[in-house]
Amino acid sequence: MSEKTTSFRDRLAARVGAELAAELQPVAGKAFEAYAVRKEKLVELLGAARECGFEFLSDLFAIDFHPREPRFEIVYNLTCVQSGERVLLVLRLADGESYPTATGVFATANWHEREVFDMFGLKADGHPDLRRILMYDGFEGHPLRKDFPLGYQPERGFFEDVHQTPKEEGGPPF
């Protein structure tokens, strides 16, 4: 494990310029070095992080801090596979707000963003295939939100729902 000498922000500034690096606002109390970012600059920053050696998007997930505002955090766990260093990019979102997709930079974000949509109801703009991934299509609600009670089951039945779900355009015929 190499000793960390310079912060991610300094490295980013040296590599792609101080203007973009100024977008990174340090966040304390996270598991690793973490920066809050604006969603307008997110995709650009992810691309810049990749140029700085953080070529592996290990994880992308949401946290619901209800009732704190802004309520949601989306965390991008970026890894440098040569040194094992990690940096977190944090996106803060209000309920119902959408965020830009990262699939253009990291293809692995595809299923993670579907899961964030499925579990929290946050939509990724520009996602190629934003469907539920773990819950069934007719399910109502987003289970990992803090206002979704444990063990709660929406009233409509599973089979009823599945048959009422309209077939997607160009999808399989069943």
Place this chain on the structure above:
Amino acid sequence: MPDLIRTETMTVNMGPQHPSTHGVLRIVLELDGERIVRATPHIGYLHTGIEKTAENKTYIQAMTMTDRLDYLAPMSNNLAFMLSTEKLVGVDVPPRAQTVRVMLTELQRIASHLVWLGTHAIDIGAMSMLLYCFREREVIMDLFEQVCGARLTVSYFRIGGLAADIPADFTKRVKDFIDYFKPRVDEYETLLTRNKIWLNRTVGVGRISAADAMNLGLSGPALRASGVGWDIRKTNPYSGYEQYDFEVPVGANGDVYDRYRVRIAEIRQSVRIVEQTLAKLPSGAYIADAPKVVLPPRNTLHTSMEALIHHFLIVCNGVRPPAGEAYVPVEAPKGEIGFYLVSDGTAKPFRCRIRPPSFVNLQALSKMAEGAMLADLVAVIGSLDIVLGEIDR
């Protein structure tokens, strides 16, 4: 002539009840004859809401659910969850417990790879492998049963150490197993590695480049087979992995055959690590001495009033780590597993995000299967070594 004959692709549903999908995976295939044009995996049939349930359990209770994620490698899951929890709580693990943890997780890696090898080989048609692999795996299951009373749902690690010390003759039994097992790996290789049928079914199949593998987030043996030598045990050593001498096997072509070679080589490296843990196993405490957050050793409950009180409070009220966040990645047999825990100072995790290696690895299936023959899809699924319990959580 081409204008007169109309051809179109055919959509075929594979799974969720299909023996080679290793669980309840459904893949919608678009076929052009026998060639795959597009493969779309559909998951979620085994979803049990472990992340949500964990938010309503204490840390020790939540750990028992991690057994049910990747049920072929519960020790690795337990370890990942405990390391994150210990980082939140801020407790050090005694050397004996660390060494036993390494020994058991490496035995677990061997067991997991044996199940993979047996089922992967039977998928492609090498029927006898399953019997040999399960014969050896059974011994490892017996070892786990001896150490904690369970074969699959082990839940053996605790905050600060282990649930109990290993039995007196355990190291001897592990040593006997390792001595017995070493020549067995050579036997597997004589059956498969240069077998012409095996080569025809695996070489050049399901190929993925290093760049694509990184982009798709592959980790573990599936990534290393593509030529990226990333192993968390080397880059971010945990539980004292920096003390052990082992190599990280790396492939070159990223096909099914290379993934097979990498895993076989990993079995040999795991054997080496287990041998080293046996040689250096220190004596001493098996669980840390921190009565406010660590369960007292079981035998002290009969003689010490304080131990009884602490045990009662920890079990009933749970451990309350200070508010904070922690994530410790672990190199599980399938890849990087880790638990991103958010604590708000109460006894239950505020958020327990599981980074599931199989979930991320499965996403690469569409890319690997593109343009392959239908029969090769079975080989590709097998080579990814997925466990649906972990994908669906």
